[in-house]
Structure formats: structure tokens, C-alpha cells
Amino acid sequence: MINYLAKLTAWLGQRMFLIVLSALFLGFISPISDSAGLRTIVIGSFAYMTFVTALDTSFKEFLQVLKRPVIPAWILVLIHIVSPLIAWLTGLVLFAGDHYTQLGYLVGASTPIGVTSVIWTALTQGNVSIALVAVTLDTLIVPIMLPFFFKVVIGQALQIDYMQMMVQLLLMVTVPSLLGMALHDYSRGILTPAIKTVANFISKMAFFAVIFINAAIVGPSISWDISTLKIVLITMFLVAAGYLIGFLGSYVFKDRSKETALAMIYCVGLRNISFGLVLALSFFPPPVAVPITMFILYQQPFAAAIPYLFRKLVKGTA
Structure with missing residues (x-):
């Protein structure tokens, strides 16, 4: 039984793209309303996945990264300066006059690192210690950084x-x-x-549950028309750009390794979209949330495709 479960877990680990797509599809067609109970399940599932992921990391490895936080600090610069700037400029150029969409892209690109970045880094055998330190540091600075950021850029103080x-x-x-x-x-x-x-194996099921629940909550808020289709296409570009920024950003380091590059790709590319939606729906007009909602269509499927693209790129440059 254990051998069969091990083979099934390994099979699922190599085909996370299928888990992501099936969870998204089932979530979008499921009539599930948002509730405190669902949010609790998501938080608990995330916590469990992070716990299982950390079982393969020692304190010694974690502290080695923490003593030299240059890479995690650089990740935070890419996340909170470079990515928002690109998103804001994209909104200004492609959605001139549509301030709500511009603001939506800015808010979406300013959200903290997604917790699943640690999971994906582990699944692809990246440097989990770097991802853990980056997420932890981001957790500590976001409460201070985001209010200041929106006050300066938007000119609006947020009571969050x-x-x-x-x-x-x-x-x-x-x-x-x-x-x-x-x-x-x-x-x-x-x-x-x-x-x-x-x-x-339970961690894989928890991963499915998290994506399924988020998709079910977001699905009803999407109204498909021509303007929405344009947002969908531009969002695809911005999500891909996030992963690309992480990849290109890794070249700053001369001793860059495959493990470091994968950690940076996922930390920069994956964002806490759930928080972005809460932020948008709580403090801005509803149209601001539309671009943020579209991020969920691409983040996880792109994350699943990264290992295949990365291997081809490495082979092509070898």
C-alpha cells in the first residue's frame, strides 16, 4: 500500500499542471460561496503544506541563508519596486483613461509573496531556504511597507x-x-x-483544495466580455513577466545556481492574490478587483509549466 501511494505521489509531483488545471476548472464551475470556514480551510491547508515542505530543510541551512540575506533582499526589491513599476506602466500605456484597471494592476503587482512559492520551490528542487527566508522577511515588512507605498503612489491612506x-x-x-x-x-x-x-500525499491533496476553493470564490466575480478579454490577455503577459523578472534577476549573482534561480523565479512570480482581492474589494471600487482576479487564471498553471521551460532553457544554453 505504501509503495503504491509513493508511486502515486511521485506521479502527481511530476504532473502538478494537471492538479492545477483540474482544481481551477472544478472550482470555477462549483457554486460555493465565500465563508469564514473556507478561509480557515485555506489557511490550514497552506500551513500544512508549508510544514511538510520544511521537513526537508534544516535550521542550519535556513540560518546560512539568513546570515547572508542578499538574495532574499534582492527578491523583495524585484517584488515591491520592479514588478509594480512594470504593471503601472503597462496600465498607463494599454489602458489609458481606465484608472480602475491601472490601479488594479498596481495593487496586484504590489501584493506580498504567495505562500505557494515555497511549495513550488520544493517541488522543483529549488533552494527552499531562500524561499522561506524571502517569504518570512516579506511577511515582516509588508505591514509597514504597503500602507506607505499606497500613500506615496496613490495618495490614499489605507486603514487596513x-x-x-x-x-x-x-x-x-x-x-x-x-x-x-x-x-x-x-x-x-x-x-x-x-x-x-x-x-x-496529503500535501498534494491540500494543494488541490487550496486552488479549488480560491477558484470557486473568484469565479462568480468574472463577467466575460470584450474589455474583460483584453484584461485577461494583458494579465497573462504580466504574470509571465513576473516569472521572467525572477529568472533574469538571478543573473545578478555570479555564483548563481539552478536552485537559486528556481527559488527566485517562484518567489517573484507567485503572489498572494487572495490578499490582493481582499485589499481591492475592501478599499477600492469593484472594477479595481477585476485585473487582480485574472491573476489566478495564470499563476498556478504557469508555475506548473516553469520546470519544463527551465529544463529546455538550461539544455539550450548548455
Whole structure:
């Protein structure tokens, strides 16, 4: 039974694209209303996935990255300066006069790192320590950085409960990561292959649940017409640009490795769209949320395609 489950888990790990697409499709056609219970399930699933991912990382590896935070700091620069600038300029050029869409792209590109960046980094054998440090640092600076950012760029002070948001991110990322690394270092044989196999399989199911629930919540807010189709196409470009910024940004480092590049690609490319939607719907007119909603159509499918594109690129430059 364990051998079969291990083979199934490995098969799913190599075909995450299918999990993402099926979860998106089923979510969009499912009549599920947003609720506190669903949000709790999403937070719990994220926490579990992060915990399982951290089981393969030691405190020593994490602290080595934390002592030299140049790469995570550079990731935050790409996320909170370069990406928003590109999104804002894209909105100004392609949606002249449509201030709501321009603002939507700016808000979407300014959201913090998505928790799934750690999961995808682990799935593709990237440097999980870099991803964990980047997400943790972002968790700590976002409550201070975002209000200042919107005040300067938009000229509007936002009254947001960032403390609650920070607590949620800490519960989803920081706490389970620390617990997972602690168990890794002090397990002393407790984590047998069988236990890891079961834990990894449940993690795949949790990943499906997170995408499914988010798609089900977002689906009803999409009204398909010509203007929406234009937003869909431009959003595809911006999501792809996010991953590309992470990839090109990795060339800043002379000792760049495959593991570092993958961590940067996912950390820069994957954003916390759920938070972006809450931010837009809570403090701006509803049209601002439309471009942000479209990000969910591409982020996970593109994330699943990255390993294949990365391997082809590496072979082409070898």
C-alpha cells in the first residue's frame, strides 16, 4: 500500500499542471460561496503544506541563508519596486483613461509573496531556504511597507488591519516552517519513509483544495466580455513577466545556481492574490478587483509549466 501511494505521489509531483488545471476548472464551475470556514480551510491547508515542505530543510541551512540575506533582499526589491513599476506602466500605456484597471494592476503587482512559492520551490528542487527566508522577511515588512507605498503612489491612506494579515501569514508560513525544520533536526528516525510518503500525499491533496476553493470564490466575480478579454490577455503577459523578472534577476549573482534561480523565479512570480482581492474589494471600487482576479487564471498553471521551460532553457544554453 505504501509503495503504491509513493508511486502515486511521485506521479502527481511530476504532473502538478494537471492538479492545477483540474482544481481551477472544478472550482470555477462549483457554486460555493465565500465563508469564514473556507478561509480557515485555506489557511490550514497552506500551513500544512508549508510544514511538510520544511521537513526537508534544516535550521542550519535556513540560518546560512539568513546570515547572508542578499538574495532574499534582492527578491523583495524585484517584488515591491520592479514588478509594480512594470504593471503601472503597462496600465498607463494599454489602458489609458481606465484608472480602475491601472490601479488594479498596481495593487496586484504590489501584493506580498504567495505562500505557494515555497511549495513550488520544493517541488522543483529549488533552494527552499531562500524561499522561506524571502517569504518570512516579506511577511515582516509588508505591514509597514504597503500602507506607505499606497500613500506615496496613490495618495490614499489605507486603514487596513495589517496586524491580522501578518498573524495569518505567520500562521501559514513562519510557524509551520519553524516547526517543520525543528522536527527535521530532532526527529532522530521518527520520520520514516512511510510517514513522509503519507504526509506528502496529503500535501498534494491540500494543494488541490487550496486552488479549488480560491477558484470557486473568484469565479462568480468574472463577467466575460470584450474589455474583460483584453484584461485577461494583458494579465497573462504580466504574470509571465513576473516569472521572467525572477529568472533574469538571478543573473545578478555570479555564483548563481539552478536552485537559486528556481527559488527566485517562484518567489517573484507567485503572489498572494487572495490578499490582493481582499485589499481591492475592501478599499477600492469593484472594477479595481477585476485585473487582480485574472491573476489566478495564470499563476498556478504557469508555475506548473516553469520546470519544463527551465529544463529546455538550461539544455539550450548548455
